[in-house]
Amino acid sequence: MHFQWYPGHMTKAKRMMEENIKLIDLIIELVDARVPLSSRNPEIDNLGKNKSRLVLLNKSDLADEKYNDEWMQYFKSKGYFVVKVNARNGNGIKQVNSAVMEACKEKIERDRKRGILNRPVRAMVVGIPNVGKSTFINSFAGKACTKTGNKPGVTKGKQWIKLNKNVELLDTPGILWPKFEDQTVGLRLAFIGSIKDEILNVDELALELIKFLREYYPGVLKTRYEIEEVDNDAEILAQIAKVRGCVSKGEEIDYSKAAALFIEDFRSGRLGRITLEFPEKEE
Numbered sequence: 001m002h003f004q005w006y007p008g009h010m011t012k013a014k015r016m017m018e019e020n021i022k023l024i025d026l027i028i029e030l031v032d033a034r035v036p037l038s039s040r041n042p043e044i045d046n047l048g049k050n051k052s053r054l055v056l057l058n059k060s061d062l063a064d065e066k067y068n069d070e071w072m073q074y075f076k077s078k079g080y081f082v083v084k085v086n087a088r089n090g091n092g093i094k095q096v097n098s099a100v101m102e103a104c105k106e107k108i109e110r111d112r113k114r115g116i117l118n119r120p121v122r123a124m125v126v127g128i129p130n131v132g133k134s135t136f137i138n139s140f141a142g143k144a145c146t147k148t149g150n151k152p153g154v155t156k157g158k159q160w161i162k163l164n165k166n167v168e169l170l171d172t173p174g175i176l177w178p179k180f181e182d183q184t185v186g187l188r189l190a191f192i193g194s195i196k197d198e199i200l201n202v203d204e205l206a207l208e209l210i211k212f213l214r215e216y217y218p219g220v221l222k223t224r225y226e227i228e229e230v231d232n233d234a235e236i237l238a239q240i241a242k243v244r245g246c247v248s249k250g251e252e253i254d255y256s257k258a259a260a261l262f263i264e265d266f267r268s269g270r271l272g273r274i275t276l277e278f279p280e281k282e283e
């Protein structure tokens with residue numbers, strides 16, 4: 001699902017979020033482990049103040065394990081509960097269950113002290129488009145859980161998935177709008193495919209990614225494509241084009257085709273596990 005974000009969309013998404021947040025105690029926020037900050041919208045902190053917070057580093061299979069651990073520490077140090085997951089194959093999903101219970105403990109205890117018993121804690125999944133919200137809800141809620149229909153008068157029109165006797169999950173995720181103001185953020189979101197490729201210059205995007213990889217992951221391009229990592233991004237793209245057969249009969253190099261293939265290699269993990277932003281630089 002790719003969106004173009006216009007002010008109208010943002011206003012609508014924000015309004016929906018505000019409405020739904022009123023109904024819940026815990027926010028399960030998905031971020032992309034390759035860009036854990038660029039794939040967030042910090043406004044969620046404002047919208048979700050007074051709520052319990054759990055951050056999931058999703059697509060952790062595509063990100064560098066070393067930085068996954070550093071980002072876990074980063075979010076913990078900011079007071080979030082945090083789990084790294086792979087919503088696609090289910091890795092880490094069990095830990096999410098215990099983290100949810102842990103994050104809700106306080107709430108359950110507070111209710112108990114006030115004499116409120118058996119009121120389930122309610123949670124909702126939020127995140128920017130394409131971060132894996134639907135995939136996560138499917139693998140987390142799975143088939144074992146039963147949907148509790150609408151409860152007239154209380155949660156009209158809302159579907160809740162009963163995770164266990166204490167916790168219910170809103171079945172539709174909250175969509176956060178990415179924040180594009182910053183050029184670097186926009187670029188990182190483009191790398192992971194969260195901005196429509198049609199509105200991007202794919203050649204430039206590829207050159208930027210080559211530049212990044214040469215600096216932070218030297219040797220990756222050489223190993224993957226068996227090319228020389230020369231000090232010239234365009235020359236590297238030309239080499240990739242030749243290796244990937246993006247050359248016309250007249251020996252002309254099809255840079256755009258090569259760029260698109262290369263970006264796809266990155267997005268699908270064929271270049272290996274790569275993180276695009278690092279916690280120590282973001283403090």
Ligand code: G4P
Pocket residue numbers: 001058059060061062085086087088089127128129130131132133134135136
């Ligand atoms: P959304 O609801 O937040 O918009 O995201 P959605 O679940 O639709 O997931 C977007 C894409 O990300 C999907 O791929 C999904 O399979 C993939 N994905 C989700 N979680 C993970 C993960 O932990 N690891 C990896 N590697 N991929 C993940 P797609 O190509 O759009 O669809 P499909 O090929 O899976 O059908």
